[in-house]
Amino acid sequence: MPQMIDEPNSAIHLGLRENLPQFSLLVAVNAFVGAMVGLERTVLPLIAEHQFGIASKTAILSFIASFGAVKAVSNLLAGRFSDQIGRKRILVLGWLIGLPTPFIIIWAPAWNWIVLANVLLGINQGLCWSTTVIMKIDLVGPARRGLAMGLNEFAGYLAVALTAFATGYIASVYGLRPQPFYLGIAVALTGFLLSAIFVKETHSYAQYEDQVVTRVGARSLAMASPSFAKILLVTSWQDRALFSCSQAGMINNLNDGMAWGLFPLLFASTV
Numbered sequence: 001m002p003q004m005i006d007e008p009n010s011a012i013h014l015g016l017r018e019n020l021p022q023f024s025l026l027v028a029v030n031a032f033v034g035a036m037v038g039l040e041r042t043v044l045p046l047i048a049e050h051q052f053g054i055a056s057k058t059a060i061l062s063f064i065a066s067f068g069a070v071k072a073v074s075n076l077l078a079g080r081f082s083d084q085i086g087r088k089r090i091l092v093l094g095w096l097i098g099l100p101t102p103f104i105i106i107w108a109p110a111w112n113w114i115v116l117a118n119v120l121l122g123i124n125q126g127l128c129w130s131t132t133v134i135m136k137i138d139l140v141g142p143a144r145r146g147l148a149m150g151l152n153e154f155a156g157y158l159a160v161a162l163t164a165f166a167t168g169y170i171a172s173v174y175g176l177r178p179q180p181f182y183l184g185i186a187v188a189l190t191g192f193l194l195s196a197i198f199v200k201e202t203h204s205y206a207q208y209e210d211q212v213v214t215r216v217g218a219r220s221l222a223m224a225s226p227s228f229a230k231i232l233l234v235t236s237w238q239d240r241a242l243f244s245c246s247q248a249g250m251i252n253n254l255n256d257g258m259a260w261g262l263f264p265l266l267f268a269s270t271v
Contacts, residue, residue, distance in 0.1 A: 015141060026135050033125065038163030043167050064118075075129075082203070136149075167183060
């Protein structure tokens with residue numbers, strides 16, 4: 001028998017204008033998430049060659065491969081568990097895991113430590129980037145989801161580019177380590193503190209939309225939560241619209257990985 005739905009929370013209002021302060025804060029947080037990636041893309045290939053004596057381009061790109069693999073899994077888990085334990089907890093957890101990254105790179109005695117740092121960074125990116133997307137979509141509701149996604153990606157990738165430029169410049173003036181990664185410490189701490197102190201949980205906005213805006217609350221509450229395997233099957237194969245979205249996302253991230261893999265090699269070859 002369907003459960004009764006509580007009266008909608010009158011304090012919740014969906015929309016970009018209605019939630020502009022929190023939405024803007026999440027845009028800023030995702031800029032810090034992107035900045036964490038930009039910290040190392042220019043400098044790490046140079047560290048591999050000049051400080052660890054690694055001549056193989058394949059070995060140098062091991063940090064890209066480790067990053068991409070764990071980021072993919074973390075993206076998947078972020079979406080699954082954000083409904084179960086809350087978006088903010090996933091976001092803060094992602095920052096906690098990413099905090100050691102610049103310190104490990106600064107003190108790394110061997111290249112394997114750099115690969116480990118990128119594993120942590122991949123988890124940080126998968127949890128934090130995905131969660132900021134979900135939280136923005138929660139706030140704006142169905143009418144502005146595309147805009148929320150666009151602003152999220154714009155802020156994140158702009159920060160990647162600016163931070164890559166900044167660390168490259170710092171490295172050219174002061175050296176490869178540790179100076180460029182002092183910026184990383186500041187970025188990681190700021191992102192963590194903003195998320196832990198000022199970001200608010202947005203899961204209730206998604207519940208509000210389900211109950212009031214889409215008018216399917218009774219049906220969705222009556223249905224058992226689909227299994228992870230069922231969600232994977234529907235989004236990856238059975239539903240044509242979701243299949244196309246999944247395919248487009250895979251190609252987009254493949255292109256990102258190739259771009260960030262080739263750019264450091266081209267940069268390193270000119271130095």
